[in-house]
Amino acid sequence: xxxxxxxxxxxxxxxxxxxxxxxxxxxxxxxxxxxxxxxxxxxxxxxxxxxxxxxxxxxxxxxxxxxxxxxxxxxxxxxxxxxxxxxxxxxxxxxxxxxxxxxxxxxxxxxxxxxxxxxxxxxxxxxxxxxxxxxxxxxxxxxxxxxxxxxxxxxxxxxxxxxxxxxxxxxxxxxxxxxxxxxxxxxxxxxxxxxxxx
DNA sequence: CAAGAGATCATCT
DNA sequence: GATGATCTCTTGA
Numbered sequence: 738x739x740x741x742x743x744x745x746x747x748x749x750x751x752x753x754x755x756x757x758x759x760x761x762x763x764x765x766x767x768x769x770x771x772x773x774x775x776x777x778x779x780x781x782x783x784x785x786x787x788x789x790x791x792x793x794x795x796x797x798x799x800x801x802x803x804x805x806x807x808x809x810x811x812x813x814x815x816x817x818x819x820x821x822x823x824x825x826x827x828x829x830x831x832x833x834x835x836x837x838x839x840x841x842x843x844x845x846x847x848x849x850x851x852x853x854x855x856x857x858x859x860x861x862x863x864x865x866x867x868x869x870x871x872x873x874x875x876x877x878x879x880x881x882x883x884x885x886x887x888x889x890x891x892x893x894x895x896x897x898x899x900x901x902x903x904x905x906x907x908x909x910x911x912x913x914x915x916x917x918x919x920x921x922x923x924x925x926x927x928x929x930x931x932x933x934x935x
Numbered sequence: 936c937a938a939g940a941g942a943t944c945a946t947c948t
Numbered sequence: 949g950a951t952g953a954t955c956t957c958t959t960g961a
Contacts, residue, residue: 788953793947798945813945814945816944817955820953863954866954869955908953
């Protein structure tokens with residue numbers, strides 16, 4: 738299996754978001770492996786995107802988004818849940834892809850423990866849920882997925898999602914973003930059981 | 936099943 | 949002092 742490279746992430750964010758569908762999110766340390774196929778993403782595309790944290794300038798929280806492509810951006814939302822993003826595009830251009838849902842592949846029994854449920858479709862079908870299932874928290878914020886030592890990275894198992902199976906639509910939970918809320922920057926795999934919302 | 940409330944805190948104003 | 953790139957539980961039909 739190939740690991741995704743800097744070149745993959747240093748491109749237009751919407752393109753990266755779309756091509757991440759079918760790739761595999763992997764968390765691996767010396768005694769456990771958890772992985773899942775990415776089935777839903779959203780693009781946050783630059784300083785003018787009012788839905789993006791970066792639209793109001795650089796702050797201590799979002800400065801990772803201004804850094805190099807391939808770094809993880811993880812933040813706490815609503816006081817409860819972590820959201821997992823990967824930085825895209827050139828340095829100093831703030832953009833990232835939010836990974837919203839995956840389809841469980843390996844380590845399902847660990848996910849069940851982390852999520853305190855046995856219902857398969859409820860393990861990783863949302864940004865907060867998948868972080869909980871994988872045990873992802875802010876310890877991983879700011880590190881690079883491209884680094885050999887990173888326990889969290891993305892692999893390519895050669896799956897190609899045909900264009901006819903990719904749904905492109907508006908993002909979730911960004912009603913405050915003015916005209917940007919209507920931009921079609923959310924991508925997911927048609928008829929997949931692990932999508933966060935239809 | 937759908938709709939609504941409540942949980943809870945880091946971050947920014 | 950307000951609020952959010954969410955989720956779960958309760959209510960009621």
